[in-house]
Amino acid sequence: xxxxxxxxxxxxxxxxxxTDIPRFVPLYVQIKRLLTQGLQAGEWKPGExxxxxxxxxxxxxxxxxxxxxxxxxxxxxNLVVRRQGRGTFVATHHEARTQFRFLxxxxxxxxxxxxxxxxxxxxxxxxxxxxxxxxxxxxxxxxVCIRRILDLQGEPTVLDEIWLPGARFRGLTAERLAAxxxxxxxxxxxxxxxxxxxxxERLKAIAADxxxxxxxxxxxxxxxxxxxxxxxxxxxxxxxxxxGLYVTRRHHYFNELS
Amino acid sequence: xxxxxxxxxxxxxxxxxxTDIPRFVPLYVQIKRLLTQGLQAGEWKPGExxxxxxxxxxxxxxxxxxxxxxxxxxxxxNLVVRRQGRGTFVATHHEARTQFRFLxxxxxxxxxxxxxxxxxxxxxxxxxxxxxxxxxxxxxxxxVCIRRILDLQGEPTVLDEIWLPGARFRGLTAERLAAxxxxxxxxxxxxxxxxxxxxxERLKAIAADxxxxxxxxxxxxxxxxxxxxxxxxxxxxxxxxxxGLYVTRRHHYFNELS
DNA sequence: AAGTGGTCTAGACCACTTT
DNA sequence: AAGTGGTCTAGACCACTTC
Numbered sequence: 071x072x073x074x075x076x077x078x079x080x081x082x083x084x085x086x087x088x089t090d091i092p093r094f095v096p097l098y099v100q101i102k103r104l105l106t107q108g109l110q111a112g113e114w115k116p117g118e119x120x121x122x123x124x125x126x127x128x129x130x131x132x133x134x135x136x137x138x139x140x141x142x143x144x145x146x147x148n149l150v151v152r153r154q155g156r157g158t159f160v161a162t163h164h165e166a167r168t169q170f171r172f173l174x175x176x177x178x179x180x181x182x183x184x185x186x187x188x189x190x191x192x193x194x195x196x197x198x199x200x201x202x203x204x205x206x207x208x209x210x211x212x213x214v215c216i217r218r219i220l221d222l223q224g225e226p227t228v229l230d231e232i233w234l235p236g237a238r239f240r241g242l243t244a245e246r247l248a249a250x251x252x253x254x255x256x257x258x259x260x261x262x263x264x265x266x267x268x269x270x271e272r273l274k275a276i277a278a279d280x281x282x283x284x285x286x287x288x289x290x291x292x293x294x295x296x297x298x299x300x301x302x303x304x305x306x307x308x309x310x311x312x313x314g315l316y317v318t319r320r321h322h323y324f325n326e327l328s
Numbered sequence: 329x330x331x332x333x334x335x336x337x338x339x340x341x342x343x344x345x346x347t348d349i350p351r352f353v354p355l356y357v358q359i360k361r362l363l364t365q366g367l368q369a370g371e372w373k374p375g376e377x378x379x380x381x382x383x384x385x386x387x388x389x390x391x392x393x394x395x396x397x398x399x400x401x402x403x404x405x406n407l408v409v410r411r412q413g414r415g416t417f418v419a420t421h422h423e424a425r426t427q428f429r430f431l432x433x434x435x436x437x438x439x440x441x442x443x444x445x446x447x448x449x450x451x452x453x454x455x456x457x458x459x460x461x462x463x464x465x466x467x468x469x470x471x472v473c474i475r476r477i478l479d480l481q482g483e484p485t486v487l488d489e490i491w492l493p494g495a496r497f498r499g500l501t502a503e504r505l506a507a508x509x510x511x512x513x514x515x516x517x518x519x520x521x522x523x524x525x526x527x528x529e530r531l532k533a534i535a536a537d538x539x540x541x542x543x544x545x546x547x548x549x550x551x552x553x554x555x556x557x558x559x560x561x562x563x564x565x566x567x568x569x570x571x572g573l574y575v576t577r578r579h580h581y582f583n584e585l586s
Numbered sequence: 587a588a589g590t591g592g593t594c595t596a597g598a599c600c601a602c603t604t605t
Numbered sequence: 606a607a608g609t610g611g612t613c614t615a616g617a618c619c620a621c622t623t624c
Contacts, residue, residue: 093601094600094601094612096611096612096613097612097613098612098613118589122589122590122591123590123591132614133613133614133615134614134615135612135613135614135615136612136613136614138591138592139612139613141591144589144608145385146404148585148586152591152592153590153591153621153622154591154592154593154620154621154622155589155592155620155621155623156589156590156591156621156622156623157589157590157592157622158591159593171585171586172585174585200600216587228421230450230611261569267583268584268585268586269584269586270581270582270584270585271583271584272580272581272582272584273531273553273576273580273581273582273583273604274553274576274580274581275533275534275551275552275553275554275574275576276533276551276576277371277550291549292535293533293534293535293551293552294533294551295531295533295553296533299517300586316533318531318532318533318534322530322531322532323530323531323532324528324529324530324531325528325529325531325583326526326527326528326529327429327430327432327526327528327529327557328405328406328429328525328526328527351620352619354592354593354594354619355593355594356593356594378608380608380609380610381609381610382608382609390594390595391594391595391596392595392596393593393594393595393596394593394594394595396610396611397593397594399610410610410611411602411603411608411609411610412601412602412609412610412611413601413602413603413604413608413610413611414602414603414604414608414609414610415603415608415610416609416610451589479613518603
């Protein structure tokens, strides 16, 4: 990096194509990419510290301020966590702090947060077309399908159907799931080296069918909040499709807009 | 500001109360507060530029880098918009860009974004207890209640019930609303000096009652997405309570998690 | 005391927009 | 050419944590 300062791309002035090719890539963006690659490659594991700013500045031959700006953006994207006086750590799903970033369901009346999970089934099968499309697989490729129920405040509240690429989650079985307690994303991160970074959700209100109603202990036809989620890891590679059905009688999905 | 560097609060070392009193307030936070106050006071109007970084640095007697950090945070909170080479502008709801930050409803199949609005009613009345509580009013104080229908892709899709503090929105009438086209928050900003900054939403799935079903042209009992929103202006003062009922047959509420 | 992230400065130069 | 925000540097000092 010592001799490579950000430079203009070999591009005639004026836009050529429809995709806007950035003419200059700032140094801190380059550093940020290097760090992201290190995270992706597992050079530093979740929960562990990354090298100090001074060390990284020396290693890459840039000033500390430049490294700092790169890390600031990684922290803003929740890829790392800064802790003054201690260091900068790779984010992990094994923290109470991270839990409610992805499960945005709260009790209407401020109550406890008891959360229980029951695996209904876990089987491997060929990907249905819709799932294959979302996960970027060929139709018929192997996928894992998990169905589980979450109990909040002691009541069955969420019925999740989770689809994962079979190749990436080789060895994921019902037994393995049953033996594990804690957030599923924690398991994925620790056992399969797959960290969920971002997710896009699509919400709808639907009526409960009979099977679902039975599982959730509600009347068929009751309104349910359907939450479809596509989660992705580094580089926005989709690695999970999830359809959740939420009972919102005593709970609600919360969202902050700004 | 020339002689006031950030200093330790006159506080014995060690925490005294339960509220954590910050011992040091960084300079850039102080600058940020001054700028926020200027925005709140209307010193610079929505859409207008604020003074340049150099000018502000001179005015407050700090370095440009410090002003820069303050503005960076304001930009991250969507209070201002930076434009390279031009300046920094006060954010406004009169922009296509800002529209879908608050109405997070999209067609399932990528389609146009035709959006129509019809006012059903607009009347002034005494605040019901629930509304008074949310808006921080005394029970019985004057409020404005608006009901309107949004048509997306030519179909009635949203029934909104909007509650506003009567004092702040004096002179808001059905005629005034009918004469205006565009986002409601644009009207509030321009005509009533009230800019919505942040909002917290609570979502539930419910069944349509008869009146609602009639207005939205659906069957009674159909599932609806209920979106309750509390919007606030500078300093997190709640100034709007809104209950929206969304038909999610061909649309969905989208959300990005990270 | 040493090491970490956090703040602040002063100055240089670059990219972009407007005049 | 002038003015704006954007990047980068080098260095100082502060706050916090650990040893």
